Amino acid sequence: MEHTADPHVPFSLLPSPNLTSQPPLPLSIIMPSSKRPRISEDDPLTLAIAPPPTESPAEREERLAAEQEAKRVSDAIDDELNKQRISEKKGPKAIKILLLGQSESGKSTTLKNFQLMNSPKAFRSERASWRAVIQLNVVQSIHAILDLMSKAHSSAHPSTSLTNLSNPSSLPNPPLKEYPPLNPEHLKLKMRLAPLLQVEVTLIKKLLPNGHAQLSKLANPAQSLPIQQEISVNSSAGWKNTFSRLMGRNSCDSADLIDWSDPDDPGVVLNACAEDMKRLWTDPIIRKLMDIEKMRPEEMAGFFLDALDRVTSPRYVPTDDDVLRARLKTLGVSEHRFTMKTGSMGSPMSHDWRVFDVGGQRSLRAAWVPYFDDMNAIIFLAPISCFDQVLQEDPSVNRLADSFLLWKAIVSNPLLKKTELILFLNKCDILRAKLASGIRLADYIVSYGSRPNDFESASQYLKKKFAGLLKEHSPERLYYFHLTSVTDTKSTTYILENVQDVLVRDNLRRSALVT
Ligand SMILES: Nc1nc2c(ncn2[C@@H]2O[C@H](COP(=O)(O)OP(=O)(O)OP(=O)(O)O)[C@@H](O)[C@H]2O)c(=O)[nH]1
Numbered sequence: 001m002e003h004t005a006d007p008h009v010p011f012s013l014l015p016s017p018n019l020t021s022q023p024p025l026p027l028s029i030i031m032p033s034s035k036r037p038r039i040s041e042d043d044p045l046t047l048a049i050a051p052p053p054t055e056s057p058a059e060r061e062e063r064l065a066a067e068q069e070a071k072r073v074s075d076a077i078d079d080e081l082n083k084q085r086i087s088e089k090k091g092p093k094a095i096k097i098l099l100l101g102q103s104e105s106g107k108s109t110t111l112k113n114f115q116l117m118n119s120p121k122a123f124r125s126e127r128a129s130w131r132a133v134i135q136l137n138v139v140q141s142i143h144a145i146l147d148l149m150s151k152a153h154s155s156a157h158p159s160t161s162l163t164n165l166s167n168p169s170s171l172p173n174p175p176l177k178e179y180p181p182l183n184p185e186h187l188k189l190k191m192r193l194a195p196l197l198q199v200e201v202t203l204i205k206k207l208l209p210n211g212h213a214q215l216s217k218l219a220n221p222a223q224s225l226p227i228q229q230e231i232s233v234n235s236s237a238g239w240k241n242t243f244s245r246l247m248g249r250n251s252c253d254s255a256d257l258i259d260w261s262d263p264d265d266p267g268v269v270l271n272a273c274a275e276d277m278k279r280l281w282t283d284p285i286i287r288k289l290m291d292i293e294k295m296r297p298e299e300m301a302g303f304f305l306d307a308l309d310r311v312t313s314p315r316y317v318p319t320d321d322d323v324l325r326a327r328l329k330t331l332g333v334s335e336h337r338f339t340m341k342t343g344s345m346g347s348p349m350s351h352d353w354r355v356f357d358v359g360g361q362r363s364l365r366a367a368w369v370p371y372f373d374d375m376n377a378i379i380f381l382a383p384i385s386c387f388d389q390v391l392q393e394d395p396s397v398n399r400l401a402d403s404f405l406l407w408k409a410i411v412s413n414p415l416l417k418k419t420e421l422i423l424f425l426n427k428c429d430i431l432r433a434k435l436a437s438g439i440r441l442a443d444y445i446v447s448y449g450s451r452p453n454d455f456e457s458a459s460q461y462l463k464k465k466f467a468g469l470l471k472e473h474s475p476e477r478l479y480y481f482h483l484t485s486v487t488d489t490k491s492t493t494y495i496l497e498n499v500q501d502v503l504v505r506d507n508l509r510r511s512a513l514v515t
Protein backbone atom coordinates (compact mmCIF):
# COMPACT_ATOMS: atom_id res chain seq x y z
CA MET A 1 0.00 0.00 0.00
CA GLU A 2 1.37 3.39 -0.98
CA HIS A 3 2.01 6.01 1.70
CA THR A 4 3.62 9.43 1.38
CA ALA A 5 4.63 11.85 4.09
CA ASP A 6 2.45 14.69 2.90
CA PRO A 7 -0.87 13.76 1.29
CA HIS A 8 -1.31 17.28 -0.01
CA VAL A 9 1.79 17.42 -2.15
CA PRO A 10 0.22 17.94 -5.55
CA PHE A 11 0.52 14.87 -7.69
CA SER A 12 1.82 15.09 -11.18
CA LEU A 13 -0.99 16.79 -13.02
CA LEU A 14 1.41 18.77 -15.19
CA PRO A 15 0.09 18.62 -18.73
CA SER A 16 2.58 17.34 -21.29
CA PRO A 17 4.31 20.38 -22.77
CA ASN A 18 2.09 21.33 -25.65
CA LEU A 19 4.71 21.90 -28.29
CA THR A 20 2.26 22.96 -30.96
CA SER A 21 1.10 25.88 -28.81
CA GLN A 22 4.67 27.20 -28.29
CA PRO A 23 5.96 29.94 -30.60
CA PRO A 24 7.33 28.22 -33.69
CA LEU A 25 10.91 27.07 -33.06
CA PRO A 26 13.63 25.86 -35.42
CA LEU A 27 13.72 22.06 -35.72
CA SER A 28 16.98 21.86 -33.78
CA ILE A 29 15.30 23.48 -30.80
CA ILE A 30 12.11 21.45 -30.46
CA MET A 31 13.86 18.11 -30.74
CA PRO A 32 15.55 16.66 -27.67
CA SER A 33 19.28 17.08 -28.26
CA SER A 34 19.89 13.34 -27.93
CA LYS A 35 17.55 12.70 -30.86
CA ARG A 36 18.74 15.48 -33.16
CA PRO A 37 20.03 14.06 -36.44
CA ARG A 38 23.61 14.73 -37.46
CA ILE A 39 23.55 17.07 -40.42
CA SER A 40 26.41 17.52 -42.91
CA GLU A 41 27.68 20.92 -44.02
CA ASP A 42 26.00 20.66 -47.41
CA ASP A 43 22.72 19.50 -46.00
CA PRO A 44 19.96 21.75 -47.45
CA LEU A 45 18.58 22.48 -43.97
CA THR A 46 22.02 23.47 -42.65
CA LEU A 47 22.47 25.70 -45.65
CA ALA A 48 19.04 27.20 -45.16
CA ILE A 49 19.66 28.21 -41.57
CA ALA A 50 23.36 29.15 -42.00
CA PRO A 51 24.20 32.85 -41.40
CA PRO A 52 24.33 35.00 -44.50
CA PRO A 53 27.93 35.57 -45.75
CA THR A 54 27.37 39.34 -45.44
CA GLU A 55 26.57 39.15 -41.70
CA SER A 56 27.82 42.23 -39.77
CA PRO A 57 29.45 41.88 -36.28
CA ALA A 58 26.32 43.36 -34.63
CA GLU A 59 24.06 40.91 -36.54
CA ARG A 60 26.34 38.05 -35.58
CA GLU A 61 26.12 39.04 -31.89
CA GLU A 62 22.34 39.21 -32.13
CA ARG A 63 22.20 35.79 -33.87
CA LEU A 64 24.44 34.14 -31.27
CA ALA A 65 22.33 35.58 -28.42
CA ALA A 66 19.17 34.24 -30.09
CA GLU A 67 20.79 30.82 -30.55
CA GLN A 68 21.88 30.80 -26.91
CA GLU A 69 18.35 31.62 -25.79
CA ALA A 70 16.96 28.94 -28.11
CA LYS A 71 19.39 26.40 -26.62
CA ARG A 72 18.29 27.37 -23.12
CA VAL A 73 14.66 26.76 -24.06
CA SER A 74 15.58 23.49 -25.75
CA ASP A 75 17.48 22.26 -22.69
CA ALA A 76 14.55 23.25 -20.46
CA ILE A 77 12.22 21.21 -22.63
CA ASP A 78 14.62 18.25 -22.52
CA ASP A 79 14.69 18.51 -18.72
CA GLU A 80 10.91 18.67 -18.54
CA LEU A 81 10.57 15.63 -20.80
CA ASN A 82 13.06 13.71 -18.67
CA LYS A 83 11.26 14.67 -15.48
CA GLN A 84 7.99 13.58 -17.01
CA ARG A 85 9.43 10.25 -18.11
CA ILE A 86 10.68 9.63 -14.56
CA SER A 87 7.38 10.65 -12.98
CA GLU A 88 5.43 8.50 -15.44
CA LYS A 89 7.58 5.56 -14.41
CA LYS A 90 6.76 6.22 -10.76
CA GLY A 91 3.11 6.75 -11.64
CA PRO A 92 1.16 9.92 -10.89
CA LYS A 93 0.12 10.52 -7.30
CA ALA A 94 -3.37 9.25 -6.77
CA ILE A 95 -6.25 11.08 -5.11
CA LYS A 96 -7.16 9.17 -1.96
CA ILE A 97 -10.57 8.91 -0.36
CA LEU A 98 -11.32 7.24 2.95
CA LEU A 99 -14.89 6.06 3.62
CA LEU A 100 -15.86 6.43 7.27
CA GLY A 101 -18.97 5.95 9.37
CA GLN A 102 -20.55 3.51 11.80
CA SER A 103 -21.35 -0.08 10.83
CA GLU A 104 -24.18 -0.35 8.29
CA SER A 105 -23.86 3.33 7.39
CA GLY A 106 -23.34 2.51 3.70
CA LYS A 107 -19.54 2.69 3.23
CA SER A 108 -19.18 -0.53 1.24
CA THR A 109 -22.29 0.38 -0.75
CA THR A 110 -20.68 3.72 -1.67
CA LEU A 111 -17.56 1.82 -2.73
CA LYS A 112 -19.73 -0.42 -4.94
CA ASN A 113 -21.05 2.74 -6.63
CA PHE A 114 -17.46 3.84 -7.34
CA GLN A 115 -16.79 0.39 -8.81
CA LEU A 116 -19.93 0.45 -10.92
CA MET A 117 -19.08 3.92 -12.26
CA ASN A 118 -15.46 3.27 -13.03
CA SER A 119 -15.03 -0.44 -13.71
CA PRO A 120 -18.51 -1.77 -14.52
CA LYS A 121 -17.07 -4.87 -16.21
CA ALA A 122 -15.18 -5.93 -13.10
CA PHE A 123 -18.21 -5.08 -10.95
CA ARG A 124 -20.46 -7.29 -13.05
CA SER A 125 -17.95 -10.12 -13.16
CA GLU A 126 -18.45 -10.47 -9.40
CA ARG A 127 -22.19 -10.98 -9.54
CA ALA A 128 -21.92 -14.73 -9.11
CA SER A 129 -20.09 -14.24 -5.83
CA TRP A 130 -22.71 -11.79 -4.61
CA ARG A 131 -25.44 -14.33 -5.44
CA ALA A 132 -24.38 -16.41 -2.42
CA VAL A 133 -24.37 -13.33 -0.17
CA ILE A 134 -27.89 -12.42 -1.29
CA GLN A 135 -29.08 -15.99 -0.71
CA LEU A 136 -27.62 -15.80 2.79
CA ASN A 137 -29.32 -12.42 3.36
CA VAL A 138 -32.68 -14.00 2.36
CA VAL A 139 -32.24 -17.03 4.59
CA GLN A 140 -31.19 -14.89 7.55
CA SER A 141 -34.19 -12.56 7.17
CA ILE A 142 -36.48 -15.62 7.21
CA HIS A 143 -34.71 -17.00 10.27
CA ALA A 144 -35.15 -13.69 12.08
CA ILE A 145 -38.93 -14.02 11.51
CA LEU A 146 -39.00 -17.68 12.57
CA ASP A 147 -37.07 -16.79 15.74
CA LEU A 148 -39.56 -14.07 16.47
CA MET A 149 -42.42 -16.57 16.11
CA SER A 150 -40.71 -18.91 18.58
CA LYS A 151 -40.10 -16.09 21.02
CA ALA A 152 -43.68 -14.84 20.82
CA HIS A 153 -45.06 -18.31 21.24
CA SER A 154 -42.89 -19.33 24.14
CA SER A 155 -43.65 -16.10 25.99
CA ALA A 156 -47.37 -16.71 25.41
CA HIS A 157 -47.06 -20.39 26.38
CA PRO A 158 -44.19 -20.66 28.82
CA SER A 159 -44.70 -24.38 29.38
CA THR A 160 -44.96 -25.42 25.74
CA SER A 161 -42.78 -25.17 22.73
CA LEU A 162 -43.93 -24.08 19.30
CA THR A 163 -43.92 -27.78 18.31
CA ASN A 164 -47.07 -28.30 20.37
CA LEU A 165 -48.97 -26.18 17.93
CA SER A 166 -49.39 -29.32 15.85
CA ASN A 167 -51.67 -30.58 18.58
CA PRO A 168 -53.92 -27.64 19.57
CA SER A 169 -55.55 -29.61 22.37
CA SER A 170 -52.22 -29.55 24.23
CA LEU A 171 -52.22 -25.75 24.52
CA PRO A 172 -52.64 -25.02 28.23
CA ASN A 173 -53.29 -21.27 28.06
CA PRO A 174 -54.65 -18.86 25.52
CA PRO A 175 -51.90 -16.63 24.10
CA LEU A 176 -51.17 -13.41 25.95
CA LYS A 177 -53.46 -10.60 24.88
CA GLU A 178 -50.89 -8.51 23.02
CA TYR A 179 -49.73 -11.34 20.76
CA PRO A 180 -51.86 -12.47 17.85
CA PRO A 181 -52.59 -16.21 18.13
CA LEU A 182 -50.35 -18.42 16.02
CA ASN A 183 -52.12 -21.39 14.45
CA PRO A 184 -51.08 -24.88 13.29
CA GLU A 185 -50.50 -23.53 9.80
CA HIS A 186 -47.65 -21.45 11.24
CA LEU A 187 -46.05 -24.57 12.68
CA LYS A 188 -46.34 -26.32 9.34
CA LEU A 189 -44.73 -23.35 7.66
CA LYS A 190 -41.93 -23.41 10.21
CA MET A 191 -41.34 -27.11 9.62
CA ARG A 192 -41.39 -26.77 5.85
CA LEU A 193 -38.83 -23.99 6.11
CA ALA A 194 -36.50 -26.07 8.30
CA PRO A 195 -34.20 -27.02 5.34
CA LEU A 196 -33.18 -23.36 5.19
CA LEU A 197 -31.09 -23.94 8.32
CA GLN A 198 -28.87 -26.31 6.37
CA VAL A 199 -28.75 -23.84 3.48
CA GLU A 200 -27.46 -21.19 5.85
CA VAL A 201 -24.69 -23.52 7.05
CA THR A 202 -23.72 -24.38 3.46
CA LEU A 203 -23.61 -20.74 2.39
CA ILE A 204 -21.57 -19.68 5.42
CA LYS A 205 -19.08 -22.48 4.67
CA LYS A 206 -18.81 -21.32 1.07
CA LEU A 207 -18.13 -17.76 2.11
CA LEU A 208 -15.75 -18.60 4.95
CA PRO A 209 -12.89 -20.63 3.46
CA ASN A 210 -9.26 -19.88 4.27
CA GLY A 211 -10.04 -17.37 6.98
CA HIS A 212 -11.07 -14.66 4.51
CA ALA A 213 -14.19 -14.06 6.56
CA GLN A 214 -15.38 -14.28 10.12
CA LEU A 215 -18.62 -14.95 11.88
CA SER A 216 -20.03 -12.46 14.33
CA LYS A 217 -23.35 -11.74 15.97
CA LEU A 218 -25.99 -10.61 13.50
CA ALA A 219 -27.72 -7.32 14.18
CA ASN A 220 -31.04 -8.35 15.54
CA PRO A 221 -33.97 -5.96 15.61
CA ALA A 222 -35.41 -7.37 18.79
CA GLN A 223 -32.43 -7.57 21.10
CA SER A 224 -33.85 -10.43 23.15
CA LEU A 225 -34.11 -12.78 20.17
CA PRO A 226 -31.73 -15.69 19.80
CA ILE A 227 -28.44 -14.48 18.39
CA GLN A 228 -27.90 -15.10 14.69
CA GLN A 229 -24.51 -15.04 13.10
CA GLU A 230 -23.32 -12.55 10.54
CA ILE A 231 -20.50 -13.05 8.11
CA SER A 232 -17.92 -10.32 7.86
CA VAL A 233 -15.11 -10.18 5.33
CA ASN A 234 -11.79 -8.57 4.88
CA SER A 235 -12.39 -7.54 1.28
CA SER A 236 -8.70 -7.31 0.47
CA ALA A 237 -8.33 -11.00 1.30
CA GLY A 238 -10.11 -11.86 -1.90
CA TRP A 239 -13.17 -13.76 -0.73
CA LYS A 240 -14.72 -13.23 -4.14
CA ASN A 241 -11.89 -15.06 -5.90
CA THR A 242 -12.06 -17.89 -3.44
CA PHE A 243 -15.75 -18.15 -4.02
CA SER A 244 -15.34 -18.01 -7.77
CA ARG A 245 -12.96 -20.95 -7.63
CA LEU A 246 -15.44 -22.84 -5.50
CA MET A 247 -18.12 -22.07 -8.01
CA GLY A 248 -16.26 -23.86 -10.74
CA ARG A 249 -14.72 -22.54 -13.92
CA ASN A 250 -12.54 -19.49 -14.07
CA SER A 251 -14.50 -17.05 -16.15
CA CYS A 252 -15.24 -13.35 -16.37
CA ASP A 253 -18.92 -13.89 -17.06
CA SER A 254 -20.70 -14.15 -13.75
CA ALA A 255 -23.36 -16.50 -15.10
CA ASP A 256 -20.61 -18.88 -16.26
CA LEU A 257 -19.33 -19.19 -12.71
CA ILE A 258 -22.54 -20.78 -11.53
CA ASP A 259 -22.94 -24.50 -11.95
CA TRP A 260 -26.67 -24.58 -12.71
CA SER A 261 -26.77 -28.38 -12.70
CA ASP A 262 -25.27 -28.70 -9.20
CA PRO A 263 -27.94 -30.41 -7.05
CA ASP A 264 -26.25 -29.01 -3.91
CA ASP A 265 -26.54 -25.43 -5.07
CA PRO A 266 -28.41 -23.52 -2.31
CA GLY A 267 -30.63 -22.07 -5.04
CA VAL A 268 -32.39 -25.45 -5.37
CA VAL A 269 -33.68 -25.43 -1.78
CA LEU A 270 -34.42 -21.72 -1.90
CA ASN A 271 -36.52 -22.27 -4.99
CA ALA A 272 -38.37 -25.17 -3.35
CA CYS A 273 -39.10 -23.02 -0.26
CA ALA A 274 -40.06 -19.89 -2.21
CA GLU A 275 -43.83 -20.19 -1.84
CA ASP A 276 -43.60 -20.86 1.91
CA MET A 277 -41.22 -17.95 2.42
CA LYS A 278 -43.66 -15.66 0.60
CA ARG A 279 -46.54 -17.02 2.67
CA LEU A 280 -44.61 -16.30 5.88
CA TRP A 281 -43.63 -12.80 4.79
CA THR A 282 -47.16 -11.82 3.74
CA ASP A 283 -49.04 -13.56 6.58
CA PRO A 284 -51.15 -10.91 8.39
CA ILE A 285 -50.62 -12.51 11.79
CA ILE A 286 -46.85 -12.56 11.33
CA ARG A 287 -47.01 -8.94 10.17
CA LYS A 288 -48.87 -8.03 13.33
CA LEU A 289 -46.35 -9.88 15.42
CA MET A 290 -43.53 -7.95 13.76
CA ASP A 291 -45.40 -4.67 14.37
CA ILE A 292 -45.76 -5.49 18.06
CA GLU A 293 -42.06 -6.35 18.28
CA LYS A 294 -41.15 -3.23 16.25
CA MET A 295 -39.35 -5.43 13.79
CA ARG A 296 -39.12 -3.86 10.33
CA PRO A 297 -37.17 -6.17 8.04
CA GLU A 298 -37.51 -3.74 5.11
CA GLU A 299 -35.23 -1.35 7.00
CA MET A 300 -32.72 -4.05 7.80
CA ALA A 301 -29.49 -4.58 5.90
CA GLY A 302 -29.74 -7.10 3.07
CA PHE A 303 -33.51 -6.98 2.66
CA PHE A 304 -34.76 -9.07 -0.28
CA LEU A 305 -38.09 -10.45 0.99
CA ASP A 306 -40.00 -8.15 -1.38
CA ALA A 307 -38.20 -9.76 -4.32
CA LEU A 308 -38.54 -13.45 -3.35
CA ASP A 309 -39.97 -14.50 -6.74
CA ARG A 310 -36.92 -13.15 -8.49
CA VAL A 311 -34.08 -14.02 -6.12
CA THR A 312 -35.29 -17.61 -5.65
CA SER A 313 -35.91 -18.25 -9.35
CA PRO A 314 -33.95 -21.22 -10.78
CA ARG A 315 -31.43 -19.22 -12.84
CA TYR A 316 -31.16 -16.16 -10.65
CA VAL A 317 -28.20 -13.86 -11.33
CA PRO A 318 -28.10 -10.65 -9.24
CA THR A 319 -28.74 -7.31 -10.90
CA ASP A 320 -26.58 -4.25 -10.14
CA ASP A 321 -29.23 -3.05 -7.69
CA ASP A 322 -29.24 -6.43 -5.93
CA VAL A 323 -25.47 -6.26 -5.44
CA LEU A 324 -25.85 -2.78 -3.94
CA ARG A 325 -28.48 -4.06 -1.52
CA ALA A 326 -26.54 -7.16 -0.51
CA ARG A 327 -25.13 -6.99 3.00
CA LEU A 328 -21.68 -8.24 3.89
CA LYS A 329 -20.01 -6.69 6.88
CA THR A 330 -16.47 -5.33 6.44
CA LEU A 331 -13.76 -6.51 8.78
CA GLY A 332 -10.45 -4.91 7.82
CA VAL A 333 -9.33 -1.97 5.69
CA SER A 334 -9.31 -2.56 1.96
CA GLU A 335 -7.92 -0.42 -0.83
CA HIS A 336 -9.54 -0.15 -4.27
CA ARG A 337 -7.90 1.47 -7.29
CA PHE A 338 -9.65 3.21 -10.15
CA THR A 339 -8.78 5.38 -13.08
CA MET A 340 -11.53 7.93 -13.41
CA LYS A 341 -12.21 10.30 -16.22
CA THR A 342 -13.22 13.85 -15.34
CA GLY A 343 -13.52 17.15 -17.15
CA SER A 344 -15.55 18.26 -20.11
CA MET A 345 -15.82 16.43 -23.44
CA GLY A 346 -13.33 18.85 -24.97
CA SER A 347 -10.66 18.35 -22.32
CA PRO A 348 -11.15 15.02 -20.57
CA MET A 349 -8.61 14.14 -17.88
CA SER A 350 -7.99 10.86 -16.21
CA HIS A 351 -6.81 10.47 -12.65
CA ASP A 352 -5.81 7.61 -10.45
CA TRP A 353 -7.94 7.24 -7.39
CA ARG A 354 -7.65 5.07 -4.32
CA VAL A 355 -10.78 4.44 -2.28
CA PHE A 356 -10.34 2.90 1.17
CA ASP A 357 -13.20 1.01 2.81
CA VAL A 358 -13.10 0.19 6.52
CA GLY A 359 -15.14 -1.73 9.06
CA GLY A 360 -17.40 0.63 11.02
CA GLN A 361 -18.09 -1.38 14.13
CA ARG A 362 -16.69 0.25 17.29
CA SER A 363 -14.02 -2.39 17.88
CA LEU A 364 -12.70 -1.84 14.33
CA ARG A 365 -12.39 1.95 14.46
CA ALA A 366 -8.85 2.01 15.87
CA ALA A 367 -7.71 0.64 12.51
CA TRP A 368 -8.83 3.88 10.79
CA VAL A 369 -6.21 6.16 12.36
CA PRO A 370 -3.09 5.05 10.42
CA TYR A 371 -4.84 6.19 7.24
CA PHE A 372 -5.64 9.69 8.46
CA ASP A 373 -2.43 11.45 7.45
CA ASP A 374 -2.51 10.31 3.86
CA MET A 375 -5.96 11.16 2.54
CA ASN A 376 -7.19 13.90 0.22
CA ALA A 377 -10.76 13.48 1.41
CA ILE A 378 -13.01 11.61 3.76
CA ILE A 379 -16.55 10.71 2.82
CA PHE A 380 -18.32 10.38 6.14
CA LEU A 381 -21.58 8.45 6.06
CA ALA A 382 -24.21 9.16 8.70
CA PRO A 383 -27.34 7.01 8.30
CA ILE A 384 -29.98 9.50 9.42
CA SER A 385 -32.81 6.96 9.29
CA CYS A 386 -31.36 5.23 12.36
CA PHE A 387 -32.68 7.70 14.95
CA ASP A 388 -34.81 4.97 16.58
CA GLN A 389 -32.15 2.23 16.54
CA VAL A 390 -29.26 1.23 18.78
CA LEU A 391 -25.77 0.00 17.97
CA GLN A 392 -25.53 -3.74 17.54
CA GLU A 393 -22.23 -3.80 19.46
CA ASP A 394 -23.57 -1.62 22.30
CA PRO A 395 -27.36 -1.58 22.68
CA SER A 396 -27.10 1.26 25.22
CA VAL A 397 -26.05 3.68 22.44
CA ASN A 398 -28.48 5.27 20.00
CA ARG A 399 -27.16 4.97 16.44
CA LEU A 400 -27.78 8.60 15.53
CA ALA A 401 -26.05 9.76 18.73
CA ASP A 402 -23.09 7.56 17.79
CA SER A 403 -22.91 9.21 14.35
CA PHE A 404 -22.90 12.69 15.95
CA LEU A 405 -20.06 11.69 18.29
CA LEU A 406 -18.09 10.13 15.49
CA TRP A 407 -18.54 13.18 13.24
CA LYS A 408 -17.42 15.45 16.05
CA ALA A 409 -14.31 13.31 16.60
CA ILE A 410 -13.47 13.38 12.89
CA VAL A 411 -13.98 17.12 12.35
CA SER A 412 -11.88 18.01 15.39
CA ASN A 413 -9.05 15.55 14.72
CA PRO A 414 -5.82 17.54 14.17
CA LEU A 415 -4.45 14.87 11.80
CA LEU A 416 -7.32 15.62 9.43
CA LYS A 417 -6.91 19.39 9.44
CA LYS A 418 -6.07 19.55 5.75
CA THR A 419 -8.35 16.74 4.62
CA GLU A 420 -11.57 17.63 2.82
CA LEU A 421 -14.60 16.27 4.66
CA ILE A 422 -17.71 15.37 2.70
CA LEU A 423 -20.76 14.34 4.66
CA PHE A 424 -23.33 11.91 3.25
CA LEU A 425 -26.56 12.05 5.25
CA ASN A 426 -27.48 8.58 4.08
CA LYS A 427 -30.46 6.23 4.00
CA CYS A 428 -32.80 9.10 3.13
CA ASP A 429 -35.17 6.63 1.43
CA ILE A 430 -35.63 4.78 4.71
CA LEU A 431 -35.97 8.03 6.69
CA ARG A 432 -38.72 9.20 4.33
CA ALA A 433 -40.65 5.91 4.64
CA LYS A 434 -40.15 5.76 8.39
CA LEU A 435 -41.51 9.26 9.02
CA ALA A 436 -44.40 8.63 6.62
CA SER A 437 -45.32 5.49 8.57
CA GLY A 438 -45.84 7.65 11.65
CA ILE A 439 -42.62 7.07 13.58
CA ARG A 440 -41.88 10.41 15.21
CA LEU A 441 -38.39 11.95 15.25
CA ALA A 442 -39.35 14.07 18.28
CA ASP A 443 -39.88 10.89 20.32
CA TYR A 444 -36.15 10.20 20.00
CA ILE A 445 -34.67 13.71 19.68
CA VAL A 446 -36.41 15.89 22.22
CA SER A 447 -34.95 19.11 20.76
CA TYR A 448 -36.83 18.44 17.51
CA GLY A 449 -39.88 19.68 19.40
CA SER A 450 -43.05 20.36 17.49
CA ARG A 451 -41.52 20.63 14.02
CA PRO A 452 -43.44 18.75 11.31
CA ASN A 453 -42.64 15.06 11.16
CA ASP A 454 -41.86 15.11 7.44
CA PHE A 455 -38.73 14.35 5.45
CA GLU A 456 -37.91 17.95 4.45
CA SER A 457 -38.10 19.31 8.02
CA ALA A 458 -36.31 16.32 9.55
CA SER A 459 -33.46 16.23 7.03
CA GLN A 460 -32.93 20.01 7.28
CA TYR A 461 -32.86 19.79 11.06
CA LEU A 462 -30.31 16.95 11.04
CA LYS A 463 -28.24 18.70 8.39
CA LYS A 464 -28.03 21.76 10.66
CA LYS A 465 -27.04 19.62 13.65
CA PHE A 466 -24.09 18.13 11.75
CA ALA A 467 -23.20 21.59 10.36
CA GLY A 468 -23.25 23.01 13.90
CA LEU A 469 -20.65 20.47 15.06
CA LEU A 470 -18.44 21.32 12.08
CA LYS A 471 -18.73 25.03 12.73
CA GLU A 472 -17.96 24.61 16.40
CA HIS A 473 -14.95 22.31 16.02
CA SER A 474 -13.54 23.23 12.64
CA PRO A 475 -14.90 26.68 11.74
CA GLU A 476 -12.47 27.26 8.85
CA ARG A 477 -13.81 24.32 6.87
CA LEU A 478 -16.38 24.40 4.08
CA TYR A 479 -19.48 22.28 4.70
CA TYR A 480 -19.84 19.78 1.87
CA PHE A 481 -22.88 17.61 2.45
CA HIS A 482 -25.28 15.51 0.39
CA LEU A 483 -28.61 13.89 1.22
CA THR A 484 -28.08 10.38 -0.14
CA SER A 485 -29.61 6.96 -0.65
CA VAL A 486 -26.52 5.15 -1.83
CA THR A 487 -28.51 2.09 -2.94
CA ASP A 488 -29.87 4.35 -5.69
CA THR A 489 -27.12 4.24 -8.31
CA LYS A 490 -28.45 7.04 -10.47
CA SER A 491 -28.50 9.76 -7.82
CA THR A 492 -25.32 8.43 -6.20
CA THR A 493 -23.40 8.51 -9.49
CA TYR A 494 -24.38 12.14 -9.90
CA ILE A 495 -23.20 12.96 -6.38
CA LEU A 496 -19.94 11.04 -6.70
CA GLU A 497 -19.16 12.77 -9.99
CA ASN A 498 -19.64 16.06 -8.19
CA VAL A 499 -17.33 14.87 -5.37
CA GLN A 500 -14.72 13.83 -7.93
CA ASP A 501 -14.87 17.25 -9.60
CA VAL A 502 -14.46 19.05 -6.26
CA LEU A 503 -11.44 16.92 -5.37
CA VAL A 504 -9.78 17.29 -8.77
CA ARG A 505 -10.22 21.07 -8.57
CA ASP A 506 -8.88 21.01 -5.04
CA ASN A 507 -5.80 19.15 -6.23
CA LEU A 508 -5.26 21.51 -9.09
CA ARG A 509 -5.66 24.47 -6.77
CA ARG A 510 -3.15 23.00 -4.36
CA SER A 511 -0.71 22.38 -7.16
CA ALA A 512 -1.12 26.07 -8.13
CA LEU A 513 -2.06 25.21 -11.71
CA VAL A 514 -5.47 26.78 -11.16
CA THR A 515 -5.91 29.93 -9.11
N1 LIG B 1 -32.40 1.39 1.72
C1 LIG B 1 -31.12 1.73 1.83
N2 LIG B 1 -30.23 0.80 2.18
C2 LIG B 1 -28.94 1.18 2.28
C3 LIG B 1 -28.50 2.50 2.03
N3 LIG B 1 -27.17 2.53 2.21
C4 LIG B 1 -26.78 1.29 2.54
N4 LIG B 1 -27.85 0.46 2.58
C5 LIG B 1 -27.86 -0.96 2.90
O1 LIG B 1 -27.41 -1.08 4.24
C6 LIG B 1 -26.63 -2.25 4.38
C7 LIG B 1 -25.32 -1.89 5.02
O2 LIG B 1 -24.55 -1.14 4.13
P1 LIG B 1 -22.98 -1.33 4.01
O3 LIG B 1 -22.53 -0.49 2.89
O4 LIG B 1 -22.64 -2.77 4.01
O5 LIG B 1 -22.52 -0.69 5.40
P2 LIG B 1 -21.02 -0.45 5.93
O6 LIG B 1 -20.97 0.98 6.36
O7 LIG B 1 -20.05 -0.88 4.91
O8 LIG B 1 -20.99 -1.39 7.19
P3 LIG B 1 -19.70 -2.13 7.86
O9 LIG B 1 -19.01 -2.87 6.79
O10 LIG B 1 -20.28 -3.00 8.92
O11 LIG B 1 -18.87 -1.04 8.46
C8 LIG B 1 -26.50 -2.87 2.98
O12 LIG B 1 -27.43 -3.93 2.88
C9 LIG B 1 -26.88 -1.75 2.05
O13 LIG B 1 -27.49 -2.21 0.88
C10 LIG B 1 -29.48 3.46 1.67
O14 LIG B 1 -29.19 4.65 1.44
N5 LIG B 1 -30.77 3.02 1.59
Ligand SMILES: [Mg+2]
Binds near residue numbers: 109329330357359360
Ligand atom coordinates in the same frame (compact mmCIF):
# COMPACT_ATOMS: atom_id res chain seq x y z
MG1 LIG C 1 -18.64 -2.37 4.85
